[in-house]
Amino acid sequence: MKDLLIRPYRPEDAAHLARVFHRAVRRGTGAHYSLVQRLAWSPRAGDGADWHARLSGIETVVAELPSGPVGFMALDAGQRFVDFAYVDPCVRGRGVAATLYAVLEGRARTMGLNRLQTEASRVAEPFFAARGWVVVHRQVVRRRGIGLPNALMEKDLAKGIRRAEAAA
Numbered sequence: 733m734k735d736l737l738i739r740p741y742r743p744e745d746a747a748h749l750a751r752v753f754h755r756a757v758r759r760g761t762g763a764h765y766s767l768v769q770r771l772a773w774s775p776r777a778g779d780g781a782d783w784h785a786r787l788s789g790i791e792t793v794v795a796e797l798p799s800g801p802v803g804f805m806a807l808d809a810g811q812r813f814v815d816f817a818y819v820d821p822c823v824r825g826r827g828v829a830a831t832l833y834a835v836l837e838g839r840a841r842t843m844g845l846n847r848l849q850t851e852a853s854r855v856a857e858p859f860f861a862a863r864g865w866v867v868v869h870r871q872v873v874r875r876r877g878i879g880l881p882n883a884l885m886e887k888d889l890a891k892g893i894r895r896a897e898a899a900a
């Protein structure tokens with residue numbers, strides 16, 4: 733995608749990313765989640781300070797166009813967990829998440845992590861499945877008392893390396 737920049741999170745992104753999250757949930761998940769579920773998931777665009785606390789302690793990467801941030805994804809290396817895959821619906825399906833993910837998986841490999849997990853929404857599950865992730869189990873998480881189905885998924889990053897070693 734022309735003019736797309738992927739860069740590390742900065743504190744001034746927090747308020748923008750709060751709005752990206754809200755739009756991605758409210759407008760981007762309607763095919764899989766009811767209005768009641770979407771309202772529970774994101775009742776309103778969150779507070780920048782709150783989002784800064786959530787995103788600054790982990791490896792968050794931001795996708796930015798000249799108009800501003802349009803997506804983000806994060807790697808909690810300590811927990812070996814990919815979190816927050818959210819792209820603004822106005823640029824959906826144009827490779828933003830794919831580009832963010834490629835950067836984070838590369839980062840995880842550089843750190844020597846050999847297994848990653850995520851909790852994928854029904855929207856994101858095919859995206860991760862297409863990148864070699866498998867479903868560990870399906871579950872229902874509760875947000876503000878409302879059940880949201882998702883899937884605990886994982887990827888064995890060492891698999892490709894072991895195959896290459898066996899072939900050598």
Ligand SMILES: CC(C)(COP(=O)(O)OP(=O)(O)OC[C@H]1O[C@@H](n2cnc3c(N)ncnc32)[C@H](O)[C@@H]1OP(=O)(O)O)[C@@H](O)C(=O)NCCC(=O)NCCS
Nearest residue numbers: 756760818819824825826827828829830852853855856858
């Ligand atoms: C899921 C999400 C992050 C994907 O972002 P995106 O930038 O639109 O995805 P991309 O354009 O990079 O998609 C890359 C590939 O995944 C596929 N893909 C993405 N979403 C998909 C979906 N819902 N179903 C099937 N395939 C999907 C695309 O077709 C594309 O395939 P290709 O590489 O063969 O062309 C975005 O749709 C989103 O924010 N959704 C709403 C919020 C949400 O549920 N986030 C996940 C929380 S775990």
